[in-house]
Amino acid sequence: MSNTNALTLYTINMSHYSEKIRWLLDYEGIPYIEQALTPAIHTLPMLLKGGRGQTTVPLVQRGSKRVQDSPRIVDWLAQEYGPLKSLPAESLDEIIAIQRRFDAIGKGVARYLYLPGFAHKALILDIWTQFATPWESRIVRAGYPIIKPMFKLKLKINKKHVAIAEQRIDAEIKWLEARIKQGRYLVGDSLTIADITAASLLAPLACPEEHPIYGTSEFREKMAGVAKLWADSPALQWVRDIYAAHRGQIWQVMPNAA
Structure with missing residues (x-):
């Protein structure tokens, strides 16, 4: 190419x-x-x-x-x-429907994690500036007192909307728990975009070791600690298992x- x-x-x-x-x-x-x-x-x-x-x-x-x-x-x-x-024609409609349902909670997952995460300024800034140029890093760090409230407003990071997000995440985790009782993969006998979407969108809660940010001990403790609500969920263990089996480095x- x-x-x-x-x-x-x-x-x-x-x-x-x-x-x-x-x-x-x-x-x-x-x-x-x-x-x-x-x-x-x-x-x-x-x-x-x-x-x-x-x-x-x-x-x-x-x-x-x-x-x-x-x-x-x-x-x-x-x-x-x-x-x-990852998009077999014979199961396409079902795969796309599952993709939609997990895409729909993506913003809620971010909202849910950032509410407690913003208490850890140093961690947020380190993540945000990982690939920043020196001037970008200076702008983000100096502008953080302005960027943070704008970000919270745009993503609706407040107690009301976080509570709604928690309910919606919980509903999808329960759906996933029921679904995986039928088999390892969400549709058929191999990995599809349905599995990739569900695992990716829930990864910040499941903290798979393969992810260079979600898998760190600091992220698990300071941002994903709130996910202890689902600590014993087979669904989040499924996410970690799918990462271990299919994601790689x-x-x-x-x-x-x-």
């Missing part, structure tokens, strides 16, 4: 939606270059590149084609690089700082 046709994946290191697409590309063996963005600094580039009035990641680009939002990226990858083994090639 020539450089002009190389696939570029724009991510934020802590984003579980980014992890979903990164995992999908790795699993399907689709070559890509990852560009790691710095939170807050990422907003204008993603707004301009996405062309949808959104500042979210992940976003993929190949040549002049840009696709933002993880389910739209999955659809585009299937069209451009398919058939994909994340960032075998470290991302470029965007």
